[in-house]
Amino acid sequence: MLASRPPPLRTVLRWAAPFLRASFHSSAPRLRPARVAVVLSGCGVYDGTEIHEASAILVHLSRGGAKVQMYAPDVPQMHVVDHSKGQPAEAESRNVLVESARIARGKIASLAKLTTADHDAVIFPGGFGAAKNLSTFAVDGKDCKVNREVERVLKDFHKAGKPIGLCCISPVLAAKVLSGAEVTVGHEDEEGGKWPYAGTAGAIKELGGKHYVKEFYEAHVDTKNKVVTTPAFMCETELHHIFDGIGAMVKNVLKLTGK
Numbered sequence: 437m438l439a440s441r442p443p444p445l446r447t448v449l450r451w452a453a454p455f456l457r458a459s460f461h462s463s464a465p466r467l468r469p470a471r472v473a474v475v476l477s478g479c480g481v482y483d484g485t486e487i488h489e490a491s492a493i494l495v496h497l498s499r500g501g502a503k504v505q506m507y508a509p510d511v512p513q514m515h516v517v518d519h520s521k522g523q524p525a526e527a528e529s530r531n532v533l534v535e536s537a538r539i540a541r542g543k544i545a546s547l548a549k550l551t552t553a554d555h556d557a558v559i560f561p562g563g564f565g566a567a568k569n570l571s572t573f574a575v576d577g578k579d580c581k582v583n584r585e586v587e588r589v590l591k592d593f594h595k596a597g598k599p600i601g602l603c604c605i606s607p608v609l610a611a612k613v614l615s616g617a618e619v620t621v622g623h624e625d626e627e628g629g630k631w632p633y634a635g636t637a638g639a640i641k642e643l644g645g646k647h648y649v650k651e652f653y654e655a656h657v658d659t660k661n662k663v664v665t666t667p668a669f670m671c672e673t674e675l676h677h678i679f680d681g682i683g684a685m686v687k688n689v690l691k692l693t694g695k
Contacts, residue, residue: 469503470503470690470693470695471554471555472502472504472556472558472559472693473504473505473507473557474490474497474505474560474561475508476507476536476539477508477532477536477560477563477569478508478530478532478535479535481563482522482564483514483515483564483569484563484565484569485539485563486561486563486669488675489562489603489669489678490539490563493601493603496683497686497690500686502695505545505554505555506536506539507544507545507546508532508533508536509533509546509547509585510532510533510548511531511532511533512530513532513568513569514572514574516529532565532569533546547585555593555598556599557593557600557692558593560600560602560603560609561604562605562606562668563605564605566605566606566608567580567605569583571609571612573612573639578642580608580643582609587613590613594614594661597662598662598693599662599663600661600662600663600689601688602619603682604667604670605633607665608645610665611643611645612643616646618656619647619656620654620656621633621634621636621667621670622634622649622667622671623637623667623671624647629672630671630672637649650666651681652668653680653684654681654684655681655684655688662692664685664689664692665685666681666684668681668682
């Protein structure tokens with residue numbers, strides 16, 4: 437008895453088509469990328485955003501598949517610092533939004549336009565701009581005031597249960613605005629100059645925050661408030677260590693978005 441010939445390929449595909457379509461349509465939908473706002477405070481460590489920190493944040497967000505939009509308050513800087521001398525430049529003024537646009541390659545919006553409806557998380561790089569332009573911490577310490585739009589953004593994201601990332605000096609913003617928030621700026625002792633800004637930890641406690649000692653390569657996660665912080669340049673260490681610590685912060689922020 438002769439073996440029966442197999443059906444033509446066209447017939448097999450026609451028979452299998454309904455099953456293939458069902459399998460395709462029943463597969464899990466792809467999650468959309470996390471939408472993350474990054475808030476800048478100028479351009480340059482002494483009077484604005486710490487550029488290495490901002491770049492590290494953007495690299496890690498890119499690697500994590502996030503969609504990023506940058507913002508900055510449309511206000512004058514507290515002052516302008518000549519970075520080659522580390523001293524204020526007399527009779528010179530600059531705008532925070534305009535200067536921040538340098539880091540954003542021009543793709544930036546006023547902080548007044550930032551809403552929780554458009555984003556899943558917000559991240560604040562460090563640099564003295566956080567303490568001079570986003571707040572008055574550099575001058576007033578525990579009695580500082582926070583820029584009105586910065587305060588609104590922090591409160592709105594907190595209320596919405598959306599994660600907030602901060603690094604370097606910027607955790608003081610969360611400590612001031614979100615009572616009882618857990619943050620880190622690294623160690624609480626200078627240790628021979630390795631942690632030159634260790635006194636900030638005490639100020640955070642006076643602001644009403646809770647400080648946790650962490651290494652430069654670590655991030656602290658306040659799961660209750662969804663606040664993630666890392667020391668970054670609060671420590672005198674190599675750039676790649678700062679990069680890794682910021683990576684830990686960004687990774688945990690993205691994890692908290694659930695995206």
